[in-house]
Amino acid sequence: MAKSEGEGMKVVVLVSGGMDSVVALHHAAAGGHEVLGGLSFDYGSKHNHREIPFAKYHCDQLGVAHQTIDLGFINTHFESALLQSGDAIPDGHYEESSMKQTVVPFRNGIMLAIAAGFAESREAEGLVIAAHAGDHAIYPDCREDFMKAMGEAIQLGTYANLTVLRPFIAQRKEEIAARGHELGVDFAQTWSCYKGGREHCGTCGTCVERREAFALAGLEDPTNYQKQA
Amino acid sequence: MAKSEGEGMKVVVLVSGGMDSVVALHHAAAGGHEVLGGLSFDYGSKHNHREIPFAKYHCDQLGVAHQTIDLGFINTHFESALLQSGDAIPDGHYEESSMKQTVVPFRNGIMLAIAAGFAESREAEGLVIAAHAGDHAIYPDCREDFMKAMGEAIQLGTYANLTVLRPFIAQRKEEIAARGHELGVDFAQTWSCYKGGREHCGTCGTCVERREAFALAGLEDPTNYQKQA
Numbered sequence: 001m002a003k004s005e006g007e008g009m010k011v012v013v014l015v016s017g018g019m020d021s022v023v024a025l026h027h028a029a030a031g032g033h034e035v036l037g038g039l040s041f042d043y044g045s046k047h048n049h050r051e052i053p054f055a056k057y058h059c060d061q062l063g064v065a066h067q068t069i070d071l072g073f074i075n076t077h078f079e080s081a082l083l084q085s086g087d088a089i090p091d092g093h094y095e096e097s098s099m100k101q102t103v104v105p106f107r108n109g110i111m112l113a114i115a116a117g118f119a120e121s122r123e124a125e126g127l128v129i130a131a132h133a134g135d136h137a138i139y140p141d142c143r144e145d146f147m148k149a150m151g152e153a154i155q156l157g158t159y160a161n162l163t164v165l166r167p168f169i170a171q172r173k174e175e176i177a178a179r180g181h182e183l184g185v186d187f188a189q190t191w192s193c194y195k196g197g198r199e200h201c202g203t204c205g206t207c208v209e210r211r212e213a214f215a216l217a218g219l220e221d222p223t224n225y226q227k228q229a
Numbered sequence: 230m231a232k233s234e235g236e237g238m239k240v241v242v243l244v245s246g247g248m249d250s251v252v253a254l255h256h257a258a259a260g261g262h263e264v265l266g267g268l269s270f271d272y273g274s275k276h277n278h279r280e281i282p283f284a285k286y287h288c289d290q291l292g293v294a295h296q297t298i299d300l301g302f303i304n305t306h307f308e309s310a311l312l313q314s315g316d317a318i319p320d321g322h323y324e325e326s327s328m329k330q331t332v333v334p335f336r337n338g339i340m341l342a343i344a345a346g347f348a349e350s351r352e353a354e355g356l357v358i359a360a361h362a363g364d365h366a367i368y369p370d371c372r373e374d375f376m377k378a379m380g381e382a383i384q385l386g387t388y389a390n391l392t393v394l395r396p397f398i399a400q401r402k403e404e405i406a407a408r409g410h411e412l413g414v415d416f417a418q419t420w421s422c423y424k425g426g427r428e429h430c431g432t433c434g435t436c437v438e439r440r441e442a443f444a445l446a447g448l449e450d451p452t453n454y455q456k457q458a
Contacts, residue, residue, distance in 0.1 A: 069302045073343070077296065078350045105349035106342060109386045113335060113342035114302070120334035121308045141386035149382035156378050157338045157370035 008032040011165065012119040013128040014039055014111060015059065015066075017051030019190045019210065020130035020173065022058050023180035027167055028128050029062050030183055036122050040068045041111050043104065044075020045082045046089065047196035057189050069114060080104045082194060089194045091203040099205045100138050102194060108141040109150060116154045116162055125160060132168040132176060134209075144169075173209060174216035181219055188222040202227040237261040240394065241348040242357040243268055243340060244288065244295075246280030248419045248439065249359035249397065251287050252409035256396055257357050258291050259412055265351050269297045270340050272333065273304020274311045275318065276425035286418050298343060309333040311423060318423045320432040328434045329367050331423060337370040338379060345383045345391055354389060361397040361405060363438075373398075402438060403445035410448055417451040431456040 013028055015021040015038040029035050038059040040052045052068055059066035074083065081087045081101035090098040108129075115127050135142035141150075151164035168176050180187065192210040193200040200207050202225030214221035242257050244250040244267040258264050267288040269281045281297055288295035303312065310316045310330035319327040337358075344356050364371035370379075380393035397405050409416065421439040422429040429436050431454030443450035 067306065069306070073298045074346070077298070077347055103388075104346070105388075106346035106383070106386055109342040109382060110339075110346055113338040117303070117333070117335035117339055118306055121306065140388055143385065146382060146386040149378055149385050153338060153375060153378035153382050154335070156372065157335055157375040159332075159334075159369055 008034060009125040009163070009165075010034045010036050010123065011126045011128050012037045012039055012115055012122065012124050013064075014115055014130070015055040016040060017054035017056075017058075017191050019180065019187060019192060019213065020132060020168065020176050022054065022190050023176050023183065023185055024128055024130035024167060025058055025062065025064070026183045026185050027179060028165075029064070031167075033126075033128070035062065035064045036124050037118070038064050038066045039115050039118060040066070041071050041114070042068050043071040043107065044084050045104070045194070045196070046084055047191065047194050050193070050196050051191035054189050054191050058185075067118075069118070071110070071114075074104065074107075074110075078105055089204050091201075091205075093205060093208055102205070103139055106141055108139075108146075112150055112154065112164065116158055119162055120158045120160055123160070124162065126163040126165050127154070128165045128167065130168055130176070131166045132171050132173060134173045172216075173213040177213045177217040177219055181217070186222075187214075187219075197226070199224050199226050201225070237263060238354045238392070238394075239263045239265050239352065240355040240357050241266045241268055241344055241351065241353050242293075243270075243344055243359070244284040245269060246283035246285075246287075246420050248409065248416060248421060248442065249361060249402065249405050251283065251419050252405050252412065252414055253357055253359035253396060254287055254291065254293070255412045255414050256408060257394075258293070260396075262355075262357070264291065264293045265353050266347070267293050267295045268344050268347060269295070270300050270343070271297050272300040272336065273313050274333070274423070274425070275313055276420065276423050279422070279425050280420035283418050283420050287414075296347075298347070300339070300343075303333065303336075303339075307334055318433050320430075320434075322434060322437055331434070332368055335370055337368075337375075341379055341383065341393065345387055348391055349387045349389055352389070353391065355392040355394050356383070357394045357396065359397055359405070360395045361400050361402060363402045401445075402442040406442045406446040406448055410446070415451075416443075416448075426455070429454050
């Protein structure tokens, strides 16, 4: 029988190295879960090489084993501006339709499915994913109804009846930032920018959103942006 | 709006090179679907190198593009006797509990998720998987309730509302063999044995099942087994 979210569970955390998943990792460790591993996916995006080292940084800080799963086939076979093989990253706010170009088809489904197999091989009881209330309607595999169905598929398709935990599902990004601040997370050691340059560009959808989250949370933004707002 | 199973759809077929999926490929092509691609997964099992060339053989025969997706991380990070990194393949009938060792955690979930992203990148409308009524209760990710939930997750998580087609879900393996015979499938060009030797061993669970299917269908078995029954 699967445990409820409140109890201490053996979990694997999906941690990209962005703000939300890094807070989810610290939150899981602080909340009484036994974190068996932190899992990153290198799917050939323009920014994976910037964000994944930060995922490892925070796992190391917490003494959690970190693994990167190579999904090179996505860059080879899938279409998206987010990928090295794709077009340029559009600037602008997330809600604009141009951001649809950055969708990697069924990315969350693929990452959750692989994490489920990985977690079952380690006798975990749950997965943690930093899905949140501000996730964008333009991404079908971020929506609540998808997440519920995928969680059910994972529960039914594993011996351990693995539970998909979404601790931030009712929170907005600025609330996650506030929780991270409370936990002492060093946000300078996180990465958002889709362009994957030496510094955050400051103008792509995910940079705009990062800035907003710090501002709305009333926190100092430690990020060096190429272009100031 | 997703089309029903009966209509001509643009589909991607999951084809391992085993009997069932090869028949599913020919069945889809004969049944009025436009087969955009055949997809194999090399997850580091002991028999992938034997079966995948047969998947390509049948795609070539039908003029369908064939791709192999490399899932090397499964062999590295997952536990199963099916894998090169795992223990020896047990002999005996599928229903025996020893066959549990051959489970690759959440394998069908992972393959379906990746196929969904691949299919969406090709503007397909559906996936075809050769799940059938004889699939084994020891594999949770073969069960009907898993397949239904996963199909729902894929429909909800893709722009195209991709449909997971399971044309053989109400049939037993011998009925699939009979359908293949009707379609002129050359079963000598298919592979089942989990051990992945030069010839089918004749004694592992999947060899036992292969033999039974031909016998029950009243078809000649073209397979050279190392050990005759």
